[in-house]
């Protein structure tokens with residue numbers, strides 16, 4: 406592992422991950438000039454517009470002075486859409502471009518000081534001069550990397566669900582913006598914003614911004630999804646029970662002891678760390694576009710043969726992988742989360758998991774040592790079958 410916590414990182418403007426996480430992450434913004442020096446975007450506005458024509462891709466166009474103020478159009482678009490756009494004041498936004506472009510996914514390599522299961526996607530916006538989606542806030546952390554042209558970023562107040570918004574059916578634009586700072590970002594510059602901080606980006610020239618966004622379940626999601634997950638394992642017969650209760654003096658009254666029984670029931674069901682880990686790992690690795698995981702059936706022998714013939718396997722950018730340790734009776738084991746599923750593996754496979762999760766590619770050199778390990782080979786075949794690992798020449 407190359408992430409030493411006190412190493413100065415260029416992507417963070419020369420501060421260490423430790424300092425960034427202590428002073429900025431989830432707390433305050435950080436402007437980093439030349440976070441990626443001399444950054445040259447591997448795709449341009451036309452490439453992005455091309456992506457927005459495809460069915461699988463989530464895209465939007467925001468026109469400040471459209472048929473209505475701040476008009477929002479949803480993709481997929483067609484050539485006609487682009488032929489009719491005005492010269493100024495519009496923005497095209499395309500979600501999860503990292504899933505469709507390995508060159509874009511590569512930018513995520515810079516963020517290895519954060520858990521990869523917290524990363525959501527790389528959204529890319531292209532704007533013409535004046536283009537903006539208005540002053541707003543988001544509920545998640547974001548790194549805004551200027552990829553092309555210049556964009557002015559203004560930052561403002563911390564917001565919450567009481568912050569007043571313009572009346573708009575789809576967009577959450579702030580009614581008031583209390584500016585505290587502003588900067589113009591050039592290619593390679595990056596701005597980190599914590600959740601709920603008001604921000605307002607305005608294109609100065611034709612410009613492209615990459616937003617590395619993070620996912621964090623809302624507390625409401627955690628509570629409802631986890632409760633649903635636990636409930637799947639509970640038979641209908643298992644119920645609130647009050648064997649041994651004392652007689653009531655007032656039949657309408659709910660006593661402290663009744664609530665204590667309920668509390669005990671909830672504690673017993675919700676305090677299982679292994680269950681919590683299983684749910685969390687599965688939930689946080691759910692892929693955004695599961696349809697993009699297309700696997701192929703391969704036996705261990707066929708896998709070995711293909712590796713010996715020079716095959717290279719890489720992670721499908723759609724796959725989301727994470728792992729952790731769990732205690733099984735007496736021994737420690739590993740639980741591996743793969744795109745919303747989990748499987749328990751022997752502890753000795755940690756080294757292989759590290760390869761699967763982190764290596765640039767899997768090939769004869771780094772896999773040969775595992776050929777005689779049946780559990781390891783079964784795992785690799787399943788990852789290929791399930792589409793998480795794909796052969797580079799396919």
Ligand SMILES: [Mn+2]
Nearest residue numbers: 541542543604
């Ligand atoms: Mn935003």
